[in-house]
Amino acid sequence: MSILKIIGREGRLIWDDLPVSLKYWMIERERPDGGEESWHGRAIISQTDLRAMMEVQAKSRPIPINEPIFAEFRKGKEVYRGEILTSSSPDPVDSNPLIDFRGVGRLEQKDR
Secondary structure, X not given: OEEXXXXXXXXXEEEOOEEEEEEEEEEEEEEOOOOOOEEEEEEXXXXXXXXXXXXXXXXXOOOOOOOOEEEEEEEOOEEEXXXXXXXXXXXXXXXXXXXXXXXXXXXXXXXX
16 A cells, blocks of 8 residues: 655635635545555635635525535646545634545546
């Protein structure tokens, strides 16, 4: 089994059709010998984007969060894409809202 830790500073989520910027993120990608890969991680999201998303939701009545959420993680010239399920809700009062997530399916890797 191989475990790869990837850390980056740029990215975005498409959360309920609204883009939310990622400040920092970390992914742990596990590839068991002969098995299916799995991945999970943590990300600090933009407090400004999170508050804007919540304001839009509040104006149109509470909207349930649709999952999985499309995510794009950038590290230099590499781009990682996939869908995630959140296991924690970010706190809009926190100056660095944190989410924990796990990947659904494969994590695609491409060059920009």
